[in-house]
Amino acid sequence: MKLHEHQAKELLSRYGIPTPKGQVATTPQEARRIAQELGVPVVLKAQVHAGGRGKGGGIKLAATPQEAEVAAGQILGRPLVTPQTGPEGKPVSKLLVEEQVAAKRELYLGVVIDNALGRPLLMASEAGGVEIEEVAARSPEKIHRIVVDPALGLQAYQARQAAFATNLGAHLRLATAIMAGLYRLFWEKSCSLAEINPLVETGDGRLLALDAKVNFDDNALFRHADIAALRDMEQEDPLEVQAQALGINNYVKLSGNIGCVVNGAGLAMATMDAIKLCGGDPANFLDIGTVNSVERVVNSFKLLAADPQVKAILINIFGGMARVDIIAQGIVDAHRQMEIEVPVVVRLAGTNVEAGEQILQEAGLPLLRAYDFGEAARMAAEAARGEAK
Numbered sequence: 001m002k003l004h005e006h007q008a009k010e011l012l013s014r015y016g017i018p019t020p021k022g023q024v025a026t027t028p029q030e031a032r033r034i035a036q037e038l039g040v041p042v043v044l045k046a047q048v049h050a051g052g053r054g055k056g057g058g059i060k061l062a063a064t065p066q067e068a069e070v071a072a073g074q075i076l077g078r079p080l081v082t083p084q085t086g087p088e089g090k091p092v093s094k095l096l097v098e099e100q101v102a103a104k105r106e107l108y109l110g111v112v113i114d115n116a117l118g119r120p121l122l123m124a125s126e127a128g129g130v131e132i133e134e135v136a137a138r139s140p141e142k143i144h145r146i147v148v149d150p151a152l153g154l155q156a157y158q159a160r161q162a163a164f165a166t167n168l169g170a171h172l173r174l175a176t177a178i179m180a181g182l183y184r185l186f187w188e189k190s191c192s193l194a195e196i197n198p199l200v201e202t203g204d205g206r207l208l209a210l211d212a213k214v215n216f217d218d219n220a221l222f223r224h225a226d227i228a229a230l231r232d233m234e235q236e237d238p239l240e241v242q243a244q245a246l247g248i249n250n251y252v253k254l255s256g257n258i259g260c261v262v263n264g265a266g267l268a269m270a271t272m273d274a275i276k277l278c279g280g281d282p283a284n285f286l287d288i289g290t291v292n293s294v295e296r297v298v299n300s301f302k303l304l305a306a307d308p309q310v311k312a313i314l315i316n317i318f319g320g321m322a323r324v325d326i327i328a329q330g331i332v333d334a335h336r337q338m339e340i341e342v343p344v345v346v347r348l349a350g351t352n353v354e355a356g357e358q359i360l361q362e363a364g365l366p367l368l369r370a371y372d373f374g375e376a377a378r379m380a381a382e383a384a385r386g387e388a389k
Contacts, residue, residue: 001215001216001218001221001227001228001231002049002213002214002215002216002235003213003214003215003216003230004047004048004049004094004096004232004235005045005047005096005211005212005213006022006024006047006094006096007214007230008212008213008214009022009096009209009212011185011189011214012181012182012185012196012209012212012214014185015181015182015184015185016177016178016181017178017181017182017196017209018174018178018206018207018208018209019208019209019212020098020099020101020208020210021038021098021099022034022038022042022096022097022098022099023037023096023097024047024094024095024096024097025044025072025076025094025095025096025097026076026093026094026095027072027076028069028070028072028073028076029069030072031044031068031069031071031072031095031097032065032066032068032069032072033065034068034097035062035064035065035068035069035097036065038097038098038099040099040100041061041062041063041064041099041100042061042062042068042097042098042099042100043059043060043061043062043097043098043099043100044059044060044061044062044068044071044072044075044095044096044097045058045059045095045096045098046058046059046075046080046092046094046095047092047093047094047095047096048080048082048085048090048091048092048235049090049232049235049236050080050082050084050085050090051082051083051084051131051213052082052083052084053080053082055082055083056080056081056082056083056085056089057074057075057080058075058080058082058092060074060075061100068097072095072097075092075095076092076093076094076095077092077093078092079091079092080092086255090235091234091235093234101200101202101208101210102202102203103198103200103201103202103210104200104201104202104203105126105128105200105201106128106129106198106199106200106210107124107125107126107127107128107166107168107198107199107200107201108123108124108125108126108127108128108129108132108135108143108195108196108197108198108199109122109123109124109178109179109182109195109196109197109199110122110123110132110182110193110194110195110196110197111123111148111182111183111186111191111193111194111195112192112193113192114147117147119147119148119149119150120147120148120150120154120183120186120187121145121146121147121148122145122146122148122154122158122159122162122179122182122183123143123144123145123146124143124144124146124162124163124165124166124179125142125143125144125166126142126166126167127139127142127143128197128198128199128200129197129198132195132197144161144162144165144166146158146161146162148183150187153183153184153187154179154180154183156176156180159175159176159179159180160172160176162175162179163175163176163179168201168207171201171205171207174207175207178196178199178207178209182194182196185214189214189216189224189227190216190217190220190221190223190224191214191215191216191217192215192216192217193213193214193215194213194214195212195213195214196209196210196211196212197211197212197213198210198211218249237253239251239253239284239303239306239307240252240253242303242306243286243303246299246302246303247295247296247299248286248288248296248299248300248303250265250268250285250286250287250288250289251284251285251286251287251303252284252285252286253283253284253307254272254281254282254283254284254285255281255283255309256275256280256281256282256283256284256309257280257281257283257309257310257311257312257384258275258280258281258282258283258310258311258312258313258314258380258381258383258384259283259284259286259304259307259310259312259313259314259342260272260275260282260283260284260285260286260313260314260316261286261288261297261300261301261304261313261314261315261316261317262286262287262288262315262316262317263287263288263289263290263317263318263319263322263327264287264289264290264318265287267316267318268285268286268287269285270373271314271316271373271377272285274373274374274376274377275314275377275380275381277377278374278377278378278380278381279381279385280377280380280381280384280385281384283304283307283309283310284304284307286300286303286304288300288322289322290320290321290322291322292321292322292323292326293326293330294326294329294330294333295330296330297326297327297329297330297331297333297334298330298333298334298337300330300334301313301330301331301334301338301340302334302338305338305339305340305341310342311342311383311384311386312342312343312344312345312380312383312384313340313342313343313344313345313380314344314345314347314376314377314380315327315331315344315345315346315347315348316347316373316376317347317348317349317350318349318350319348319349319350319351319352319353319356320350320351321351322350322351323351323352323356324348324349324350324351324352324353324355324356325352325355325356325359326352327348327356328348328355328356328357328359328360329359331344331346331360331365331367332359332360332363332365335363335365342383343368343383343384344365344366344367344368345367345368345369345370345376345379345380345383346360346367346368346369346370346376347369347370347371347372347373347375347376348360368383
């Protein structure tokens with residue numbers, strides 16, 4: 001789960017991390033009022049779940065309250081298209097109106113999980129203000145990395161090391177406090193990412209989190225009702241929201257036209273690769289898991305039927321703990337409950353496959369049957385192109 005910048009900064013403030021003065025506006029008139037209250041030149045930032053806002057026109061400067069009102073009218077109520085949103089963009093219903101800050105220099109701070117080590121990783125760099133992936137690719141030596149023992153937490157000496165490595169010795173006390181607060185936020189709120197980019201040093205000696213990004217582990221949200229309440233479903237893909245409502249948590253919308261229903265994340269990834277190798281394009285990642293549930297299969301069909309891009313469906317099941325007969329019954333029930341207007345390719349293997357085959361044969365559905373992985377991917381690609389036999 002992602003937060004808007006203003007929500008992330010509110011969390012940072014709770015953990016003692018200084019941020020610029022600002023408020024949220026939902027109308028141009030509110031933007032004018034906030035700018036007037038701040039009494040200084042302001043920056044208006046579109047609140048969307050995407051980076052690259054400046055490139056898309058989602059960040060504007062205003063020297064007066066009147067300019068702030070005009071700028072807000074140019075951003076609010078319109079989709080913002082950035083390099084990270086795709087051509088459809090993201091709706092803008094809120095703006096963060098903040099004081100303009102003259103930065104002496106820009107730095108980067110972030111905490112993530114190092115999957116190779118299975119531990120939190122604090123990253124600090126003097127190369128702030130740009131995507132950290134770019135810095136890692138071009139100048140990896142500019143990123144100072146500190147592995148944190150989760151049993152001990154971030155130690156004071158580690159924060160001091162990061163501060164000196166990024167030439168923050170003149171602000172040692174504040175810099176280490178910011179690092180400690182960022183790590184506590186990451187750990188206590190079950191984050192997958194807590195990032196300040198940039199952390200700016202101002203001419204008057206302040207350190208401020210000028211921009212922030214905080215993402216959360218969805219599997220831990222049941223422990224954090226306060227965080228779950230901040231979710232903005234307007235910023236999420238409607239089909240992904242529908243998938244969660246249907247109990248399908250492992251669904252990601254993609255840009256292709258072959259709907260996939262697979263059991264197991266690894267097999268789902270391999271299925272998408274096979275489809276691409278056969279000249280097709282997957283419309284989604286969908287792992288129904290190992291839950292033996294007819295309803296889960298039916299709901300998967302409901303989800304794919306709601307996607308206008310889907311021109312064919314591939315059911316690729318390799319049953320271990322998942323029983324093939326239950327999957328087959330789900331396919332039959334889905335066809336009974338709704339109109340499936342696209343070709344459906346079915347490949348079943350594994351536990352109770354004979355019983356599953358019998359269920360499908362007795363139902364007499366117009367399915368395209370495949371009996372190995374490669375054949376299934378090829379048939380799905382052909383079906384999406386209108387070449388099904």
